[in-house]
Amino acid sequence: MVNKLEIVDAIRSSSNPAAFRELNWTGSFGQYLDIVLENPGVLRTAHQRLYEMILSFGHEEATVHKERITRYKFFSDVLGEGHDAIFGLEKPLATLVDNFKAAAFGYGTERRVLLLHGPVGSSKSTIVRLLKRGLEHYSRSREGALYSYGWRLPDQEEVLPCPMNEEPLMLLPLETRERILNRLNTEWKAGYRLRVEGEPCPVCRYHINQLLHRYDGDLNRILEHVVIRRVVLSERDRVGIGTFQPKDEKNQDSTELTGDINYRKLAEYGSESDPRAFNFDGEFNVANRGLIEFIEVLKLDVAFLYDLLGASQEHNIKPKKFAQTYIDEVIIGHTNEPEYRKLMSNELMEAFRDRTVKIDVPYNLRLSNEIRIYQKDFNEKKVTKHIAPHTLEVAAMWAILTRLAVSKKGDLSLIDKLKLYNGKSLERYSEENVKELREENPREGLEGISPRYIQDKVSNALVRRYSSSCVNPFMVLHELEEGLDHHSLITNEDLRKRYRELLAVAKEEYAEIVKNEVQRAIAADEEQIQRLCSNYIDNVKAYTQKERVRNRYTGQEESPDERLMRSIEEKIDVRESAKDDFRREIMNYIGALAVEGRNFDYRMNPRLQRALEKKLFEDQKDSIKLTSLVSSVVDRETQEKIDVIKARLIKNFGYNEESATDALNFVASIFARGDVKSKS
Numbered sequence: 194m195v196n197k198l199e200i201v202d203a204i205r206s207s208s209n210p211a212a213f214r215e216l217n218w219t220g221s222f223g224q225y226l227d228i229v230l231e232n233p234g235v236l237r238t239a240h241q242r243l244y245e246m247i248l249s250f251g252h253e254e255a256t257v258h259k260e261r262i263t264r265y266k267f268f269s270d271v272l273g274e275g276h277d278a279i280f281g282l283e284k285p286l287a288t289l290v291d292n293f294k295a296a297a298f299g300y301g302t303e304r305r306v307l308l309l310h311g312p313v314g315s316s317k318s319t320i321v322r323l324l325k326r327g328l329e330h331y332s333r334s335r336e337g338a339l340y341s342y343g344w345r346l347p348d349q350e351e352v353l354p355c356p357m358n359e360e361p362l363m364l365l366p367l368e369t370r371e372r373i374l375n376r377l378n379t380e381w382k383a384g385y386r387l388r389v390e391g392e393p394c395p396v397c398r399y400h401i402n403q404l405l406h407r408y409d410g411d412l413n414r415i416l417e418h419v420v421i422r423r424v425v426l427s428e429r430d431r432v433g434i435g436t437f438q439p440k441d442e443k444n445q446d447s448t449e450l451t452g453d454i455n456y457r458k459l460a461e462y463g464s465e466s467d468p469r470a471f472n473f474d475g476e477f478n479v480a481n482r483g484l485i486e487f488i489e490v491l492k493l494d495v496a497f498l499y500d501l502l503g504a505s506q507e508h509n510i511k512p513k514k515f516a517q518t519y520i521d522e523v524i525i526g527h528t529n530e531p532e533y534r535k536l537m538s539n540e541l542m543e544a545f546r547d548r549t550v551k552i553d554v555p556y557n558l559r560l561s562n563e564i565r566i567y568q569k570d571f572n573e574k575k576v577t578k579h580i581a582p583h584t585l586e587v588a589a590m591w592a593i594l595t596r597l598a599v600s601k602k603g604d605l606s607l608i609d610k611l612k613l614y615n616g617k618s619l620e621r622y623s624e625e626n627v628k629e630l631r632e633e634n635p636r637e638g639l640e641g642i643s644p645r646y647i648q649d650k651v652s653n654a655l656v657r658r659y660s661s662s663c664v665n666p667f668m669v670l671h672e673l674e675e676g677l678d679h680h681s682l683i684t685n686e687d688l689r690k691r692y693r694e695l696l697a698v699a700k701e702e703y704a705e706i707v708k709n710e711v712q713r714a715i716a717a718d719e720e721q722i723q724r725l726c727s728n729y730i731d732n733v734k735a736y737t738q739k740e741r742v743r744n745r746y747t748g749q750e751e752s753p754d755e756r757l758m759r760s761i762e763e764k765i766d767v768r769e770s771a772k773d774d775f776r777r778e779i780m781n782y783i784g785a786l787a788v789e790g791r792n793f794d795y796r797m798n799p800r801l802q803r804a805l806e807k808k809l810f811e812d813q814k815d816s817i818k819l820t821s822l823v824s825s826v827v828d829r830e831t832q833e834k835i836d837v838i839k840a841r842l843i844k845n846f847g848y849n850e851e852s853a854t855d856a857l858n859f860v861a862s863i864f865a866r867g868d869v870k871s872k873s
Contacts (some may be wrong), residue, residue: 249336582848
């Protein structure tokens with residue numbers, strides 16, 4: 194039981210007054226200049242800060258389908274929130290970061306709207322959400338620190354903060370700024386130049402003008418009224434991160450982006466053109482120094498898009514009754530396929546298209562990564578019900594099959610294409626062919642079933658009152674098929690029929706997978722496999738060295754047992770014409786191990802291990818009588834053997850008692866059907 198003292202200790206340990214003081218630091222303008230000289234990075238623009246934030250988590254070079262790309266660790270849930278990791282989109286993410294880098298260096302993309310384009314559920318929102326959380330986290334670190342200022346006016350007790358959290362050096366004249374920046378950039382080693390552009394916001398300009406008249410233009414006296422403060426970006430507190438989501442077109446109001454008049458203060462200040470009577474709290478104002486996200490950006494009213502054009506190209510917004518106001522922020526939006534097609538067909542939107550950088554965010558096409566998407570939500574920490582092995586794999590397999598296009602190469606089935614994209618080499622194809630296949634169908638990944646649909650149906654299977662205490666692949670496949678009739682995005686009956694056919698393909702593939710595991714469980718007797726391996730190696734050695742082999746039972750010298758060797762090699766599709774190469778490869782490997790003083794173990798060669806397991810299964814399956822499982826009566830000897838197999842499935846493959854029984858029954862039914870076919 195948790196007692197009160199433990200709770201108090203937990204509260205005490207979670208408080209950190211020193212960190213609070215650091216994040217809420219305030220000081221004079223002179224003290225801020227000392228900070229700038231010590232750490233010029235505090236002057237970085239929003240694009241520079243975002244780019245450095247991503248780099249701060251590290252990156253590595255990776256090879257995906259024979260193509261070298263940079264994999265940024267930031268997108269792998271490095272913040273530890275547990276639900277925002279992105280799998281299988283290395284190339285689109287690398288393209289996105291390349292655009293941030295170009296913007297950091299001032300090559301032009303800092304004056305563009307970054308548009309994430311892709312089908313529903315392809316991680317567009319997740320990418321932006323990660324960027325927001327990353328900026329929040331980074332702004333709390335020493336490396337990502339940034340500062341703004343406020344005013345301690347003669348007739349005011351409280352400090353009045355700059356409503357747009359602007360960079361303090363914006364208070365200096367342009368010539369003075371340039372001298373400071375030229376000095377700092379000679380020592381700045383990041384590769385890009387530090388920049389402080391624009392003029393203060395209308396409120397701060399008002400205060401400057403009032404103080405200029407008070408002190409006869411003495412800037413030093415004005416700066417004595419400036420209080421520098423550290424800024425921590427926060428979406429919840431509406432500091433440096435803004436989000437705009439279109440509403441009903443008739444109710445859209447541009448003041449949501451650029452602020453509006455404060456009518457309560459209007460009575461105090463008497464004029465709509467007095468900046469003190471204006472709320473600079475639109476999403477563009479709020480997002481200054483950070484990032485603004487436009488959800489479904491292409492659903493914006495045309496008037497909003499004009500604001501967006503000025504904000505991106507000129508880094509200026511136009512609040513009502515005031516002059517153009519400078520902003521420094523990353524503008525990123527996302528949209529789906531139908532909205533983007535509408536944009537492309539609208540000639541009036543040419544200016545917007547010209548100021549947009551489109552980045553495709555497709556569905557994942559690699560099976561291993563698709564499985565990881567579902568494991569993130571359905572794992573032992575989150576799900577109390579047992580999920581049978583391959584349940585998520587089969588669902589992921591079907592999802593990817595719906596996203597693949599039939600190849601023009603007639604000998605490549607969709608399931609083979611799926612395996613090829615997942616890194617497996619086929620008889621006539623390897624990873625080198627993937628690029629050619631992707632170019633053959635450039636829209637692969639932009640159509641098909643969304644991960645959200647899979648997640649919904651797995652959830653249904655988990656909460657439905659099935660008699661089983663676990664969820665197996667057939668339950669999930671049933672949910673997937675049943676849901677097709679009510680899928681809101683499938684309006685074409687031919688497409689629905691195709692998806693059902695692909696469910697059958699996924700079922701067939703699962704049958705092969707589970708049959709393979711049961712075979713391996715049956716043939717998992719280490720001693721028997723080792724004896725079979727030794728016998729095979731003895732014969733291969735004699736064959737390759739053109740020697741005879743001694744029969745261990747009769748003691749006589751005999752020719753190598755070709756029938757034995759081929760019965761094993763055929764299990765892994767080693768053709769007659771390739772048998773010599775396969776045998777020499779094994780002997781060369783054994784010889785190399787011997788030079789190093791190491792002994793050969795069959796587990797060192799996965800292909801040979803698989804062949805031995807299949808051979809042993811073929812030799813044993815009749816004695817085990819697996820097909821008797823479909824019968825209600827099983828003799829004691831057979832039941833003992835079945836219990837051993839079941840225990841191996843539980844120990845080696847992750848089944849529980851019930852799912853192992855289900856797997857055995859399913860495989861038994863397959864063999865029973867096979868017996869019927871052979872008898873007929």
